[in-house]
Amino acid sequence: MRQRHSHRHARGQAGFTLVEAIIVIVVTGIVAAMTAAFIRLPVQGYIDTEARADMADAADLALRRMSRELRLALPFSIGLYNGNQTIQFLLTKTGARYIDAAFQPPATLLPLDFVGGNPSFDIVGAAPTGRQAIVPGDYIVIANSGTPPANAYAFGAGADNISRVAAINGTRVTLQQNLFASTQSPQQMFQVVTGTVTYVCTPAANGGGTLQRYYTTNIVSGVGNLAALGTPAVLTGMVAGCAFNNVPLAGRGGALMTMALTLQRAGGESARLVRQTQLDNPI
Structure with missing residues (x-):
């Protein structure tokens, strides 16, 4: 009687057979393949969209x-x-106005010299500040037209509308060399080029x-x-x-x-x- 009970208990503890395990693996593979087919396209679409957005x-x-x-x-x-x-x-960072000798300014203000080559002149109003401040090495350019002699690209080679800054003190600008001559601005305006x-x-x-x-x-x-x-x-x-x-x-x-x-x-x-x-x- 005890032996029969033990035999039934052993059969109840048995695991899957080989055939059952194979069936489970096959079914799982089919389900996974079907799931991947449905998921792949949306995931790929998302990846492609992200790539396009980044570009x-x-x-x-x-x-x-x-x-x-x-x-x-x-x-x-x-x-x-x-x-x-x-x-x-040519990159500019600011602009301002120069004093014209024709306006007969007081002796304390220096006009921009188009005749004698005086390297210093005064700016009308306050000098630009901050990132727009004029510093040594900048270029003062007047009425650039792109054709000689008002072609700033010809600096040092015949252009008479561009000169380089040597120093600035308050509103007074001193040029390395005053190359200004015939090219002038009707509004007495100039632009500052950095390079x-x-x-x-x-x-x-x-x-x-x-x-x-x-x-x-x-x-x-x-x-x-x-x-x-x-x-x-x-x-x-x-x-x-x-x-x-x-x-x-x-x-x-x-x-x-x-x-x-x-x-x-x-x-x-x-x-x-x-x-x-x-x-x-x-x-």
């Missing part, structure tokens, strides 16, 4: 930076190079290119010598394409800059962003 943000940040600085470009100093994939311009900015776009297949910003405190014309453009800083990588175009606005004295930038992940998603910036070019 769009990177492109937008780069183009916003370019637009902001282009609005500070010295009038008639924007140039396009390398098949409209490079932008160069040359160059945006160089180098696209490559599968997003292997870059968009770089070069800056130098020197006046540089053209992009034939990259070493002369200053130290580069990468605005964004993943660059697959870019195109810049500057179209004059007839009768409005300005231009419309269109910038297109395409970013792409290696062998994957891409995003193209276009931004237009209206530029004013007063003299």
Whole structure:
């Protein structure tokens, strides 16, 4: 009697048979495969959307930076190079007015000398302060038109509308050398240039290119010598394409800059962003 009870108890403790285990594994595999088929597409869509959003943000940040600085470009100093994939311009930070000798100012105020080459002159009103403060090494530019002799790019080579600052004390500016001559402003206005900015776009297949910003405190014309453009800083990588175009606005004295930038992940998603910036070019 005891032996029969023990035998029934042993049979009750038995586990799954091999056939049952195989059936469970097969069923589990089928369920997992079906679940993966339903989940894969939404997950992949989410990953692709995130990738496009990241690239769009990177492109937008780069183009916003370019637009902001282009609005500070010295009038008639924007140039396009390398098949409209490079932008160069002279960067301004402020402007002010000089005293004209024709107004017969008091002896305590020095007008800007267009005849004798006196290197010192006084600013009308208070001198710019903070980030806009005039400092030694800046350039004073008057009525830039982009054509000789009022072409600031020809600094030191015949331009008579640009001179470099040696010192400033209060409202009195002293130039390294007074090169001003025939080019004058009817409103006695000048602009302060800090140097040359160059945006160089180098696209490559599968997003292997870059968009770089070069800056130098020197006046540089053209992009034939990259070493002369200053130290580069990468605005964004993943660059697959870019195109810049500057179209004059007839009768409005300005231009419309269109910038297109395409970013792409290696062998994957891409995003193209276009931004237009209206530029004013007063003299």
